[in-house]
Amino acid sequence: MSSQLIFFILAALSIMSALFVVFSKNPIYSVIWLIVCFFSIAGHYIMLNAQFLAIVHIIVYAGAIMVLMLFTVMLLNLNKATEPHKPLLYKLAAMVSGGLMLLVLLASMRSTQLGEYASPAYTESGFVQNVGMVLFTEFLLPFEMTSVLFIAAMIGAVVLAKKEVH
């Protein structure tokens, strides 16, 4: 099977699953389609020979974040009967912001020039060793800053959770 065929299957799968995320009536199904979408994106990473990125994508997004998401949706027990009717103002605000988004997208699309398609050469830059080398030499400062950011988020979450007790 040529890699082009695999790419088209993966691309169709990611777009379809992304559409299902939006159009599913049941939030649980939305979450499950999002997991499928993440898997097809991980497939794209593997096609680009970025194995490390692919597996980290699965571990972090599909394995941890989506579990928490599913958790929340399951516990909230959302269904159509209890969903409140949204006031007209909300609908209007959503429409205006959606329209603005469309405008921005259109404006940016108009000015872009489509480049020639260059077939990606075989590269090993996505392997663990190479990613690690780059991450800990060239991009050390941004990398450490992200971890500081994560610690800040973690402490923030603990502080917010502790407040409820008193």
Add this chain to the structure above:
Amino acid sequence: MSIILFKAILVVLLFLISLGIAAYSTYAERKVAAFLQDRIGPDRAGPFGLLQPIADGVKMFLKEEIIPTMSDKFLFILGPSVFMVTTLMVSAVIPWGMPLEFGGETYALQVADINIGILYVLGVVSLGVYGIMIGGWASNNKYALLGAIRASSQMISYELAMGMSVVAILLMTNGSLSINNIVEAQGTGKLYGFINVSGMNWNVFYQPVAFLIFLICAFAEANRTPFDLPESESELIGGFHTEYSSMKLGLYLFGEYINMFISSAIIACLFFGGYNFPGIDYLGTILPHNMVSIISVLVMFGKIFFFIFLFMWVRWTIPRFRYDQLMRLGWQILMPIAIVNVLLTAAAITLFGN
């Protein structure tokens, strides 16, 4: 024989072996339980009760299939399927023995030697929770949902300590993530630099702490006692599979035993030298290569069976944790120890070399 055909045969063989071992694990579990409790155990079906798993399987298939009316039918069926698929997927990256040689070509006894092997294992293990969560929620039953929530929070908590304990092992093998490299590294070199027994340079002699942490986390990930809170039958009536019947329940129970088998294989590979055994080099000089390969496969399975026995031994010895104890053990004891272990290992390697 083309390499693709060989891999296909290997995949089918692994599938059958996993199912066979899972089936006979149920028998072994009862026999071990009987032995530890001074009973006889199953002995009616066939000699020594050896046909018991087959009888159980037939019973499972013939039972009435009940899908609760208020459940989400698609997800109800998807749950056990996802659970089974994820448990079977891990076996792809495990090296089961030394490579075989036919007509000058070598055939590795491993389905895929990918250079992110151990990350693949952690990734697939973290997906196993979906089978439980989807099944537990789709049952539309409070007990099932509680069991599913317990299972997922437990698995997320223990994955971290598990990953941390593996990092120490990765430092030992120059940061290679391929399980094949980790196993090969344990077959070369002298133990502690002076005990010259070939194939004995196992990681467990250098990393006993990491091994203990990994073992505890493997128990938690496989939902085995003392961490079987997701299914604790006395409080949750079986937990996430309360509503399941017939072969769908069978898939959940089977998946647990396959999990046990795969965890044992991973423990053997990471800490106990995989297919390496003392004197493997000497045997290579007096026996043909393929013979040694077959012996190495048998040794690997011997190690796996020992750890499966350990799983059962612990199950019938130690009582279940309370939920807060479980969380405290995972986050406040195992995590810090694992991090300190990684730092100490890194410091030792920097100071003394390998």
